[in-house]
Amino acid sequence: xxxxxxxxxxxxxxxxxxxxxxxxxxxxxxxxxxxxxxxxxxxxxxxxxxxxxxxxxxxxxxxxxxxxxxxxxxxxxxxxxxxxxxxxxxxxxxxxxxxxxxxxxxxxxxxxxxxxxxxxxxxxxxxxxxxxxxxxxxxxxxxxxxxxxxxxxxxxxxxxxxxxxxxxxxxxxxxxxxxxxxxxxxxxxxxxxxxxxxxxxxxxxxxxxxxxxxxxxxxxxxxxxxxxxxxxxxxxxxxxxxxxxxxxxxxxxxxxxxxxxxx
Numbered sequence: 001x002x003x004x005x006x007x008x009x010x011x012x013x014x015x016x017x018x019x020x021x022x023x024x025x026x027x028x029x030x031x032x033x034x035x036x037x038x039x040x041x042x043x044x045x046x047x048x049x050x051x052x053x054x055x056x057x058x059x060x061x062x063x064x065x066x067x068x069x070x071x072x073x074x075x076x077x078x079x080x081x082x083x084x085x086x087x088x089x090x091x092x093x094x095x096x097x098x099x100x101x102x103x104x105x106x107x108x109x110x111x112x113x114x115x116x117x118x119x120x121x122x123x124x125x126x127x128x129x130x131x132x133x134x135x136x137x138x139x140x141x142x143x144x145x146x147x148x149x150x151x152x153x154x155x156x157x158x159x160x161x162x163x164x165x166x167x168x169x170x171x172x173x174x175x176x177x178x179x180x181x182x183x184x185x186x187x188x189x190x191x192x193x194x195x196x197x198x199x200x201x202x203x204x205x206x207x208x209x210x211x212x213x214x215x216x217x218x219x220x221x222x223x224x225x226x227x228x229x230x231x232x233x234x235x236x237x238x239x240x241x242x243x244x245x246x247x248x249x250x251x252x253x254x255x256x257x258x259x260x261x262x263x
Contacts, residue, residue, distance in 0.1 A: 112136050
């Protein structure tokens, strides 16, 4: 049987990746919902809501995947926008789970910071706000790459294909099979499409042609992006198991590993 690193470094087929993604969604939705929380810490309901939210994101990715197959399109621009959302959801969730009491407080401070920005902008349009909203400053969270490194240091080495971050490793040497390593190719690169930068038009324009040609969009990393959906969501579900004792960790790992040859 192939080792975990060998399987994690192998490109799964689209059909296998799609089947694994669907299995993870069904595992959460059909076997564990609805959930009722009474005397449990508030963090437990937050954790459950997070993984259900991520299931919806994975469902949206599958819907997009099916639609692109029907159109014969391999434009990966909108795909990576959704993958960026899933990456951010997983990193923030896994970071919260490291120290829920302290990190939930910081997360709330981040919400208050951005809510104050919102009400200040709303006031410019004559929308009323309360004194408390204006005077509650809040504080921003650390940058996403720092949260990702904290996640690797705490949770890394649990999942097929993802490894623990090396201590004091230079950025140029970061392993792509870590959340810190995925920050640049997923979170940062996808910002170009998310925020409508000029480079986001590259799949639709051939700037070297004369005259310039506008065409149906295409993507160079189409299959690679799809294959990242399952291991990212799997990592989130493993963290969920550590908090709520569901879904079953081995079942989650078996689903993830099933999409790799020899898994």
